[in-house]
Amino acid sequence: MGYVNDTAMSLYVPPTLFHCVTGTWTQAAGAVTDTICMHKAAGAETAVVNIPIMLPSNSVALKGSYLKSIEIDYELKAAGATSVTAVLNKVTRGVDGAVAVVSTPAITQDLAAGSAAATQAKHKLTVTLTTPEWIDNDVYFLLELSLICAGTVTVDILGAVANSTLRI
């Protein structure tokens, strides 16, 4: 039996997978020709975007995917936002009849929420897990991005990339 332990795996998460709540969101062409994005129209509101991390999981400890970091590509246009804040939600599914349980593993974001991440510009925001995690088959991760926007700012979210180790 062979064995794979690749520490340099990445998975692109397209914007069509994103779960966008609050604000008017549409699929649109990106600012760069031939790119795609989820576009938020101008509006004073706090938009919440959940990014599902679709990495393979495994019921055996220390196997499957070891989630290390997530990068989010987005652009704030017309004006800067008040803040762009990431939270990583770890959802442990309930058995039949039981609720899911959500915890929030510690992370750091390389761009500060209320300043560098919120400027009118193109951004590549990297969220790093303080303690990377093997993904159990009863668990999934949602990267929740909260964008506090004033009335003029528009948002284009191009996609995300999840970085992991694959061990099978």
Place this chain on the structure above:
Amino acid sequence: MGYVNDTAMSLYVPPTLFHCVTGTWTMAAGQVAGTIVKKVNDANQTSTINIPIPVPSNSVALKGSLLKSIEIDFEIVTAAMEEVTAVVNKVTRGIDTAVAVVAPQTFTYDVGNNSAAKRYAVGKHRMTLTITTPFWVDNDEYVLVELTVNQAGDTGVIELLGAVANYTKRL
């Protein structure tokens, strides 16, 4: 060259991948803070939800993904449905100009969802569909789990949290 045969693989399928027809479907926060759902409006209607199962396939026999079971997490709130039924469809793509061919696969429900009354009851559901004869997914095939949800004038709605496909990976 190595060889992998991992029998404990799973893949989360978020609700944003679900294909929902009939009814007004929206993205919303789930009942538990920090979760997400796709939910339908309250109306007298029968909705069809197709859940794509995007496990890797392989053109070589007995390689790629051996699909064994699919779990669907959903919640019925306020009042019961009149029907929640699942079908596991294996779609064999046609060659150019030819139609696809669909073959429903035999499966069993888990004990908590193995009757109509259990499936449409108010509450949180983790419904497991166990494929009677697991199959390797060929590169010319894909799998859709089709849910039929009949609200029939009740005041209840269904909220879909996601699904998980369980498979063996061999490559």
